[in-house]
Amino acid sequence: MKKYIAKVQKFLxxxxxxxxxxxxxxxxxPDQSVAMNRALGLLEPYQYFVGFHQGWSMFAPHPGGVNSYVDALVEYTDGSTGKWLYPRPSQMSAIDKSLAGEKYRKLSQEKLLPRQNIELxxxxxxxxxxxxxxxxxxxxxxxxxxxxxTNIVKPPQVLFVSHGQPAKTYATDGIFQYKLPVELSYDTQIHQ
Known part of the structure; x- marks a missing residue:
């Protein structure tokens, strides 16, 4: 029985x-055959679960050209206000960044877009x-x-920015408003 268990363990x-x-x-x-796409499609839920999925949007020759983040102005029923900050990988500890940073970045840059994904x-x-x-x-x-x-990232030939130096100017757009009782509206007024 022990030999059988050892063989099964080795096989697994x-x-x-x-x-x-x-x-x-x-x-x-970057370029995959139909068979490769199907095989990876079967494994995709597992890739997302363990954090192995990596889109090509981060890499050359055309990495994402926009640095962006999301926050919110919260108004309370007593008239006071507060600010809520969406988690940003650049401001996370090394452990948090390695565990969830990329997922937060992908969600904010690829899914939390103006006039899209109202359910989100x-x-x-x-x-x-x-x-x-x-x-x-x-x-x-x-x-x-x-x-x-948002901050448009210029190519290094146009504007060289040292690694780790944060952007100084961002364009700010009001993109979604949630009111209680629930009233939903997209707001695209530009605020600076």
Whole structure:
């Protein structure tokens, strides 16, 4: 029986290594065949779950050219206001950044877009309300106005910026408003 268990363990380890090797090599290729796309499609839920999925938007020859982040102005029923900050990888600890930073970046830069994904904005609004109930107990939210701050990243030949130096200027757009009782509206007024 012990020999059988040892063989099964060895087999599972080999399968584990082969599958992960396939994911690393196959997903690293920018152009894939139909068969490769189907195989990776079957493994995609697992890739997302363990954090292996990596889009090509970060890499050359055309990395994302916009540096952006999201925050919100929260108005309470008593008339006071507060600010809610969406988690930014550049401001996370090394451990938090390695565990969740890329997921937060992808969500804010690829999904939390103006006039798109209303379901996501509703869910984010509910999340913010739950988070504020913990950090500011007893205060009731009247409305949340989300803002997107963007900075166009110029190519190094045009403007060289040293690594780690944050952008100094951002364009700010009001992009979604959540009011209680629930009234949803997109607001695209530009604020500086």
């Amino acid at each position: 380890i080999v399968v584990f290594i082969l599958v992960h090797g396939f994911i690393m090599v196959g997903a690293s290729l 904005w509703n869910d984010l609004s509910q999340y913010v309300i739950r988070e504020l109930q913990v950090t500011s107990p007893g205060k009731k939210v009247a409305s949340i106005q989300f803002y997107r701050h």
